[in-house]
Amino acid sequence: MSKHLLDFKDIEKKDIEKLIDITGKLNPEKIDQISSISLLKFDEPSTRTRLSFSVAAYRLGIKTFESSDITSAKIKGENLKHEIETYKSMGIESLVIRTKEDNIEEYRKFEDISVISGGFGTSSHPTQAILDATTLDKFNKLDKDTPVVYVGDVKHSRVFESGRELFSLLGKNVGVFTHESFLPDDLSNIEVLNSWDEVLEATEAVELLRVQKERIEVLEDSDLDEYIKKYQLTDEILDKACEDLITLHPMPMNVGIEISEKASLHNKFKYKDQLSFGVPSRIASYMYVMEKI
Numbered sequence: 291m292s293k294h295l296l297d298f299k300d301i302e303k304k305d306i307e308k309l310i311d312i313t314g315k316l317n318p319e320k321i322d323q324i325s326s327i328s329l330l331k332f333d334e335p336s337t338r339t340r341l342s343f344s345v346a347a348y349r350l351g352i353k354t355f356e357s358s359d360i361t362s363a364k365i366k367g368e369n370l371k372h373e374i375e376t377y378k379s380m381g382i383e384s385l386v387i388r389t390k391e392d393n394i395e396e397y398r399k400f401e402d403i404s405v406i407s408g409g410f411g412t413s414s415h416p417t418q419a420i421l422d423a424t425t426l427d428k429f430n431k432l433d434k435d436t437p438v439v440y441v442g443d444v445k446h447s448r449v450f451e452s453g454r455e456l457f458s459l460l461g462k463n464v465g466v467f468t469h470e471s472f473l474p475d476d477l478s479n480i481e482v483l484n485s486w487d488e489v490l491e492a493t494e495a496v497e498l499l500r501v502q503k504e505r506i507e508v509l510e511d512s513d514l515d516e517y518i519k520k521y522q523l524t525d526e527i528l529d530k531a532c533e534d535l536i537t538l539h540p541m542p543m544n545v546g547i548e549i550s551e552k553a554s555l556h557n558k559f560k561y562k563d564q565l566s567f568g569v570p571s572r573i574a575s576y577m578y579v580m581e582k583i
Contacts, residue, residue, distance in 0.1 A: 293579045294405045296394050297414045298455045306420075306459055308583060310432075312574040313424040313567055321573065323351035324580060328384040329377055331357045332408065336388055338541055338568055339408050339417070343386050346572035352384075370396055378403050384579060404579035412446050418540050419452035421571035422497060423460070425564045429536050431495045437463035437481055439489050441521060442499025442548050445472045449499060449540045454480070465492060469517050472501075486523075490531045497538040498523060498548050518547060525552035528559070536560045 298306065328347050332340050347354045370393075377385060384404040387397070392411030407414045426432045438457055444450045444466050451474075454464045458479065465481040466473065467489050474480065483489050489496065501517065523537065537553075539561045545554050553559060577583045 292401050292404045293581060294398060294400075295416055295575050295579050296398060296405060296407045296410070297416055297452060298419075298459055300398075301459075303459050305578070306423075306456060309420050309571075309574050309578060310423050310427055312577070312583060313420055313570045314427055316570050316573060318346075318349045318569055318573060321349060322582070324576070324582065326350075326352045326383045326580065327381055328352050328354050328386060328576070329357060329382045330354055330386045330408075332386075332388040333358050334388050334390055334409065336408070338565070339388060342568040343406075343408060343572045345569050346576060349569070349573060350576055352576065355382075374400050374403060384576065406575050406579060409448055412448050413451050415448040415452045415540075416456070417571050417575050418449050419456040420574065421564060421567040422449075422453060422538060422540070423456055424567045424571065425538060425560060426495055426536075428563060429495075429534075429560070431536065432460070432462065434494065436493045436495070437465040438495045438497060439465040439467055439481075439483060439493045440497050440499055441467045441489070441523065443472045443501045444468050444474050444499060447499045449497075450474065453497065465489070468521060472517075486527050490527070490535070494532065494534045495536055495538070496523075497540070498543070499540070500542065500544055501547050514547070522548060522550060523553045524550045525556055528553055528556045531558065538564055540564070 330340060330343055344354055382403065384406065386406045386408045388408035390411055392413050394407065394410045394414055397405045407416055409415045423432060426438065438453065440450050440453065457464050463481060465483050467483040483492060528537070535558050537559045541561060543549055543554065545551055574583070
């Protein structure tokens, strides 16, 4: 039976810890090679995720090809089962997929091909959660008894959904601070904070999320001006925070909406450290599904 990395539902805590450890320690230029073929099927625009998977595969010696719904037979009505069978017949051993659809369960049953989520709808982005956790670990925040607080469009964020899943398995609490229109439908085991002062008192780790305007069906329900005034991270907020606070962002960021220009240049904003783990997290993910770790 093939191994997948679609989310963290079927992964044990020790495997997550191993993925984080490997992501933080591996040297992409000094890793064992894997002779394999991988298909990158990205049906949404992507820069960091798509390229980091491409580079990760290159470092591992995996040959990659690219496809999308626009160039596939899906537009002719081909169903998913036949699409996957076609890939397998060509010797493709792994599929990295990014899609707007929340049909992750359809992929979980496939055998003889490993599927990695590069982002499913609003529900899954496990490799981003791995690199976020690795960044927290680098700054000694992962084992602290304080929550990771997400600020932004939590309701529509697959980064948040995978993050809460991963941190829950690690026994770490999760908090949110956002406009009521952006709160997740499921608030179980989530600490809702009501001001930046509460956030700074509760945590040393904040993850900003982009206000994903393209995924908000009725924008009138979310007053952008009100959001900016109350929820935007500014340099004044960072200056008054404790010295140990770190702030993350999965990118791309909307400077001027969830973060001010000055805050985006602040030394407590660690997005470059996150970026440095982009390729390693995808290398570790390939190694995991191919049972090399």
